[in-house]
Amino acid sequence: MSTDPDFTGPTTENLVFDAAEAQRRRRGSTLVRIGDHLKREWQLYAMLLPTILWLIIFLYKPMYGLQIAFKDYSIFRGVADSPWIGLEHFNTLFNNDQFLRAVKNTVIISFYSLLFGFPMPILLALMFNEVLNQTFKKSAQTIVYLPHFISSVIIAGIVITAFSPSAGIVNTVLGWLGIDSIYFLTKPEWFRPIFVGTGIWQEAGFQSIVYLAAIAGVSPTLYESAVVDGASRWQMMWKITVPSIMPTIIIMLIIRIGNILEVSFEMIILLYQPATYETADVVNTFIYRQGLQGGQYDFAAAAGLFNAVVAFVLVMTANTISKRYSRTSLW
Amino acid sequence: MSGVSLKGIVKAYGALQVVHGIDLEVQEKEFVVLVGPSGCGKSTTLRMIAGLEEISDGDLTIDGRHVNRVAPKDRDVAMVFQNYALYPHLNVADNIAFGLRIRKESKETIASSVEEVGGILGLTPYLERRPADLSGGQRQRVAMGRAIVRRPKVFLFDEPLSNLDAKLRTQMRAEIKRLHKRLGVTSIYVTHDQVEAMTLADRIVVMHDGRIEQIGSPMELFLNPVNTFVAGFLGSPPMNMVNARIVAGDLGPVAEFGDNKIQLDQVASLQNSVGQDVVLGIRPEFVTVADDTVPHRVSVEVDLIETLGSEALIHASLQGDPFVIRTETVGQMNVLDGISGFTIAPHLIRVFDAKTGVSLPGQAVGQ
Incomplete structure (x- = not known):
């Protein structure tokens, strides 16, 4: 510190203050910093924008309409002006046999889809991975991917034709074996196997791409090392490939469980008929019939909300369990 | 005996051969x-x-x-x-x-x-x-x-x-x-x-x-x-390579490069090689640094001295090509300051044919 009486420069206190002030100015407010960040990275945000808009327009904005689940909604009064009626629709819903049947069917169909449909793409991917002949591998992959790119309407048409009692290939083959024609699509007990089978045929190949990508990411030296250690192809598949793609399998399982109530309902609508409602009617088709065909929008909204809440709880639970036991999770 | 023996081992990918017949007994x-x-x-x-x-070809035996x-x-x-x-x-x-x-x-x-x-x-x-x-x-x-x-x-x-x-x-x-x-x-x-x-x-x-x-x-x-x-490839820093020509000297063959001459009479195969272009391989460790007072030194221009503690690397140039010398520092700092060249025992120089790069015969250095 200067003791010179003529010293006119800044005092230590002033210097400290100035330094702090300069630092404060340099750091800027949160808003300024966000602004700087956006200015720097705007290209990335621009790329994100369409998705955000899509989410807002098609998923968040419609949530405004969810309130009609608790209202006596009339299209003439509009969403805002319809009177509140509390949980009345939910009461009706849980006393509605058709709804309860739809919930039961949804769970059963989903369970079968998960049980038989989930492992199938994994098995396919593992099998493709073992195929050495590249030409065979590529043609086989193309063939199993193909159904995914065909419209559900056409798939349903193919299924209906294949199971037709008069000209369908299935009944024709049964006829050769001396078995009488079966009216598959009108029999409730045949609906679920046909639906689950169709789903697997349509999607298993395409879903296997995810697992093939995961398998491609496994370091080749793991296999080389195992070869030197004396592992057979079978052992390498179970001891290296499967554990290596386990995180992917778990993530896919979580997503699948979250969507367990989202049975592909356009396929159900295309395949079911009143004769098979008993086993085929699911929550989404129930909502469709009540809401769009019956005009009971409020009641259908309540059913839809119930569906969404259950799905939300399921995905949260699956994620939490997975995070705890396998260190793998969606978030 | 668990040795490994490679006889004429070849690896080819289609027409492309990457290993051309290797013989090795381990x-x-x-x-x-x-x-x-x-x-x-x-x-x-x-x-x-x-x-x-x-x-692709050849024989591999392990343990016979x-x-x-x-x-x-x-x-x-x-x-x-x-x-x-x-x-x-x-x-x-x-x-x-x-x-x-x-x-x-x-x-x-x-x-x-x-x-x-x-x-x-x-x-x-x-x-x-x-x-x-x-x-x-x-x-x-x-x-x-x-x-x-x-x-x-x-x-x-x-x-x-x-x-x-x-x-x-x-x-x-x-x-x-x-x-x-x-x-x-x-x-x-x-x-x-x-x-x-x-x-x-x-x-x-x-x-x-x-x-x-x-x-x-x-x-x-x-x-x-x-x-x-x-x-x-071996040695760090690698061996210095100096282009030279063999000329006749009073006591036998001499390698001449620029104004420098090094007596190489111990290399038997050089006796009849006057006029041959050679490459002199000089290990950075084998030279002795010299200042102006040392006669018969090979002069170099020093660019940079890296002191590593007990030793130093002297980056210099000899006839425009880089030349590295590795020397001890202890008791030598004065010499390092005034370094202008080096001397080397002729038997520590390796002489290679300039065309083929192959070492000329008759110059084995004992360990």
Whole structure:
């Protein structure tokens, strides 16, 4: 510190203050910093924008309409002006046999889809991975991917034709074996196997791409090392490939469980008929019939909300369990 | 005898030949290092020995048994990979036990082997950890544990230390050397690092473009390289190469470059080579620095002196080409300040044919 009486420069206190002030100015407010960040990275945000808009327009904005689940909604009064009626629709819903049947069917169909449909793409991917002949591998992959790119309407048409009692290939083959024609699509007990089978045929190949990508990411030296250690192809598949793609399998399982109530309902609508409602009617088709065909929008909204809440709880639970036991999770 | 013998080993991918007929005899318990620049075929050769690559031509025998068509698992070799090749979903103990489990060894054997190997490699405290929770050095030790535990006839190392930092590499190098002394298993080790080769090997195999340039003990290769490639590859900093011409002198042949003349009368084959263009190979360590007072010195222009502590690297130029001198610093600092050239004992100069790069005969330096 200067003791010179003529010293006119800044005092230590002033210097400290100035330094702090300069630092404060340099750091800027949160808003300024966000602004700087956006200015720097705007290209990335621009790329994100369409998705955000899509989410807002098609998923968040419609949530405004969810309130009609608790209202006596009339299209003439509009969403805002319809009177509140509390949980009345939910009461009706849980006393509605058709709804309860739809919930039961949804769970059963989903369970079968998960049980038989989930492992199938994994098995396919593992099998493709073992195929050495590249030409065979590529043609086989193309063939199993193909159904995914065909419209559900056409798939349903193919299924209906294949199971037709008069000209369908299935009944024709049964006829050769001396078995009488079966009216598959009108029999409730045949609906679920046909639906689950169709789903697997349509999607298993395409879903296997995810697992093939995961398998491609496994370091080749793991296999080389195992070869030197004396592992057979079978052992390498179970001891290296499967554990290596386990995180992917778990993530896919979580997503699948979250969507367990989202049975592909356009396929159900295309395949079911009143004769098979008993086993085929699911929550989404129930909502469709009540809401769009019956005009009971409020009641259908309540059913839809119930569906969404259950799905939300399921995905949260699956994620939490997975995070705890396998260190793998969606978030 | 668990040696490895390669006779005329060839590797070709279609029309492209990458290994051109390699002959190599690895004795039992010997530590042989294959060294060479990237793409010289050393890793391919190792992988052919392991059975990971098919042998296009030639004969490979391990322990006297012809194994060209034998599956890798039946060759009784163990391989350590550059990126460790550890299974991320298994802990250290299970990683080490993997090979034994595959071979359906009894639980007791596996447990005791894992314990023993863990002890040898200092991995006992980490047996329950997953590879992701280990440091690079520890991972490399696990990888070696996996090789050791099977008690194979031959160890194959494919650049095992390349992924480690310099300090850890030095440490692991010493560990590998100790391990080899302790276990006495025939080892073939691939690296592009000549320091690793020099320190680890009983014998070094220098490879270049799919061919073996020279095989010999580290000192043999260091002192008596057969050609300019080997001379330039081994040693750090590498050997200086000086273009010169042989002229007749009073006492015999003299190498002349610029204004400098060095007597080379001890190289028998030079007696009748007056007029021949040669390359003089001069190791940076073999020269003695000289200032203006020293007669018969070779003059250089000093660009930069790097002091490393006990020694210094002098970067200079000789006839416009870079020339590096490595010298001790202790008691020499005064000389270093006034350095203007060097002297060298003629028998420490290696003379190569300028056209072929091959060492001229009759100039072996004793160790």
